[in-house]
Amino acid sequence: MTKDFDHIVIGAGISGLGAAHFSARRGLRTLVLESSQRVGGCIKTHPFAGLDGFWTEAGSHTCFNSYGNLLGIMDDLGLTAAVQTKTKVGYRLWKDGKRRSIGSALHLLEAAVSLPRLFTTPKDGQRVADYYGRVLGRRNYRDLLRHAFQAVICQDADDYPAEALFRRKPRRKDVIKAFTFADGLSRIPQAIASQERIEVRTGVHVSAVTPDADGFRIDLGDGTALTCAYLTLAVPPDQAARLMPDGFTAARQTIAAIAMAEIETLTLAFRVSDLQLPPLAGLIAVGGSFYSAVSRDFLPDSTYRGFAFHFRPGELCPKEQVTVACQALGVDPRHIAAQGETHNRLPALRAGHASVVDQIDRALAGSRLGITGNWFLGVSIEDALTRSRRESDRLFGPETKALG
Numbered sequence: 163m164t165k166d167f168d169h170i171v172i173g174a175g176i177s178g179l180g181a182a183h184f185s186a187r188r189g190l191r192t193l194v195l196e197s198s199q200r201v202g203g204c205i206k207t208h209p210f211a212g213l214d215g216f217w218t219e220a221g222s223h224t225c226f227n228s229y230g231n232l233l234g235i236m237d238d239l240g241l242t243a244a245v246q247t248k249t250k251v252g253y254r255l256w257k258d259g260k261r262r263s264i265g266s267a268l269h270l271l272e273a274a275v276s277l278p279r280l281f282t283t284p285k286d287g288q289r290v291a292d293y294y295g296r297v298l299g300r301r302n303y304r305d306l307l308r309h310a311f312q313a314v315i316c317q318d319a320d321d322y323p324a325e326a327l328f329r330r331k332p333r334r335k336d337v338i339k340a341f342t343f344a345d346g347l348s349r350i351p352q353a354i355a356s357q358e359r360i361e362v363r364t365g366v367h368v369s370a371v372t373p374d375a376d377g378f379r380i381d382l383g384d385g386t387a388l389t390c391a392y393l394t395l396a397v398p399p400d401q402a403a404r405l406m407p408d409g410f411t412a413a414r415q416t417i418a419a420i421a422m423a424e425i426e427t428l429t430l431a432f433r434v435s436d437l438q439l440p441p442l443a444g445l446i447a448v449g450g451s452f453y454s455a456v457s458r459d460f461l462p463d464s465t466y467r468g469f470a471f472h473f474r475p476g477e478l479c480p481k482e483q484v485t486v487a488c489q490a491l492g493v494d495p496r497h498i499a500a501q502g503e504t505h506n507r508l509p510a511l512r513a514g515h516a517s518v519v520d521q522i523d524r525a526l527a528g529s530r531l532g533i534t535g536n537w538f539l540g541v542s543i544e545d546a547l548t549r550s551r552r553e554s555d556r557l558f559g560p561e562t563k564a565l566g
């Protein structure tokens with residue numbers, strides 16, 4: 163029987179949009195179903211109401227020229243020429259109520275003695291605390307690195323798998339090293355989603371997924387149903403476990419055991435004249451109620467400055483978060499020009515995660531079901547797209563020619 167779509171993707175974060183892009187390039191009729199009202203997931207450029215289009219990033223803020231799959235998609239969409247250089251500004255530590263230099267927490271002698279171990283210490287299968295404590299020294303890990311890593315992954319870093327934190331990838335020399343766009347990173351998911359060859363439906367609740375002859379039936383919250391020959395789940399692991407069709411019981415249990423870290427993000431904007439703070443990339447918190455703050459100073463605006471504070475969940479009420487953030491910025495809360503709140507989520511991976519991925523892949527082998535996300539290789543945008551590309555190649559075979 164003819165299916166409604168060749169390929170349905172559930173989830174319109176970068177993983178799902180990448181999966182849709184790769185199948186649409188192959189000429190497949192592709193539909194993306196997203197439960198929220200917007201595409202992009204953790205890529206969320208937040209425009210402040212009433213501030214003349216001034217924005218800050220409430221999630222992802224930087225892409226690199228080592229993001230080969232992302233750059234391939236950007237090439238397809240004519241976006242590569244539009245990348246925006248980021249002004250170089252440094253991070254500061256926020257410790258014991260003071261902003262301090264990164265160097266103040268570094269134990270140089272210990273780093274020099276430990277560093278040769280970089281060439282002999284295996285990374286795979288190690289906890290972040292064990293691996294980096296060894297190659298840069300225990301005190302460097304305790305006083306600096308664990309906080310810097312927590313700032314990146316917005317969760318406690320000690321038990322995270324070392325190999326999932328930073329992956330070496332080849333760089334593209336024709337693209338600047340670190341980039342954004344003049345209107346922020348949301349340009350990327352929006353451009354993928356607005357291609358004519360991909361249909362995207364937002365605000366859709368998927369109630370059940372059932373295998374049917376040569377494909378799947380997707381039941382929606384409004385009582386209607388859709389059919390497809392291939393399905394890709396591109397949602398966080400708790401949702402993927404809920405949506406796993408019958409026949410994948412063991413994989414469902416494996417996926418359900420992957421935890422998520424919740425992050426309460428507070429975005430704040432101020433008039434430039436109301437802040438004494440010198441330009442900075444952001445704050446790495448050493449202890450305290452937030453992991454990190456990321457500023458918009460990488461793309462200076464003549465009127466406003468913006469910040470995203472990533473708070474631990476459930477510790478402070480919104481008013482207390484504002485007080486803590488303003489204290490860290492050295493500004494009176496009465497000067498806030500606009501503010502917003504975002505709930506971010508990232509997977510809380512654990513050492514040994516590669517064997518979890520192996521189990522999932524063994525269960526999926528030979529099926530028409532793909533699963534992608536930032537919970538396979540690592541949380542960076544490129545890690546997510548690398549998984550989407552691999553799943554696309556598994557389901558549909560490698561792309562043999564550019565379809566344009």
Ligand SMILES: Cc1cc2nc3c(=O)[nH]c(=O)nc-3n(C[C@H](O)[C@H](O)[C@H](O)COP(=O)(O)OP(=O)(O)OC[C@H]3O[C@@H](n4cnc5c(N)ncnc54)[C@H](O)[C@@H]3O)c2cc1C
Binds near residue numbers: 205221316366367425
């Ligand atoms: C604060 C922060 C800063 C970051 N900074 C960077 C950075 O600078 N550079 C970088 O490379 N990476 C960064 N990352 C990581 C990166 O942004 C994410 O890992 C990546 O965007 C995740 O994409 P995803 O599609 O896998 O997941 P998500 O973005 O979480 O997307 C999942 C999508 O599925 C939808 N969904 C969930 N359940 C359902 C359902 N039942 N039905 C339908 N849809 C559903 C969600 O609404 C969402 O749109 C950052 C992340 C955070 C949170």
